Amino acid sequence: MRGMSLRIALLGLLTAYGSASGYDLAKGFERSVAHVWQAGHSQIYPELAKMTADGLVTVEAEGARGRKIYSITSEGRAELRAWLIGHDPTGPARSEVALQAFLLPLLDPGEALDVLERLKAYVEQKLAELEAMWAAKHALPVPEGASGVKFGDLALDLGIRQTRTTLEWANDAMAQLERQA
Amino acid sequence: MRGMSLRIALLGLLTAYGSASGYDLAKGFERSVAHVWQAGHSQIYPELAKMTADGLVTVEAEGARGRKIYSITSEGRAELRAWLIGHDPTGPARSEVALQAFLLPLLDPGEALDVLERLKAYVEQKLAELEAMWAAKHALPVPEGASGVKFGDLALDLGIRQTRTTLEWANDAMAQLERQA
DNA sequence: AGGTGACATGTAAGCTTTGACATGTCAATC
């Protein structure tokens, strides 16, 4: 039960979409799950083939331009449910930003400030993107019959909060360095 | 210039330690960089060999039990500096916790609450660990001549803040779900 | 003298991930 995450993400998106092609899923990955999990089409297409072989998804129909439309099977739904309910969270977070932060005291304060400045700019941009995503999602009225919490909202909220936290950290770190210099 | 991060982390630790064996670095990884970057000894030993070949580190001496003591070269220092100053941050954050959060609305509120409960317990434990690390580091008085900011402090602070943010998010998410149920 | 456990280094198989290559369809514009 290791390295299931790509499968799970795909099953989740498929559930949300009802049915979709590999291409759709790849685009969906970029749009909605990107801040949570990344995968290119070169990973997605083979994985969908394996998942088909394992009976988690099926090719429901084939459209124009060789388009294959997948949908989730009941087995797939069971797998997804089991993972969500039974998976122990492991906190890896291999983060380049955090690594940079870790090593920052190796530079002299002036240089460290420059690095933090760039990092801050990056984080600000990312925050703007996430907030735009949130705004776009909530601009439309809630469709009838939908539950209160939209799919992916919790994760987007988490992403926004963490990005804000990083920004605050960068500001405080800069202030601390300036006091020293 | 991709996938340098392991190298950089090793060069950083070596700078901090002055000199160290692969074994020391592996232990140091567990203790101090783990929340920022992970690597087992089976990755560290071969990488040190490659770095030696590339002239970034040298085997300064060989001690008991086949122990090899590495130190950083001026080339290594240059590489580390260049990365820190010139590296554009890329925000991957492939996070299983965030993925779980993303998919949570697929469960019904009761089940989702259970998942959040476990997640919260995990995050609380992690927070306690990080805070214990901070306390341990700052219990000792600052050694003479040292700069104000200790090595790794900024990253630890960032980690603590982000873990706290995740905890707050979990609490709010749970409250929101309870209101619905 | 023997056992345990921390110290210490490595290799190998297998999986995931990335980036580049490769191919072809269809719609719209020039």
Next chain:
DNA sequence: GATTGACATGTCAAAGCTTACATGTCACCT
């Protein structure tokens, strides 16, 4: 009629990473 660009699917090689295997030293305890 030709070109461009989004649509659409795939493969492959190389790099990264994890897990397990494999070996040996040294200190301490019994």
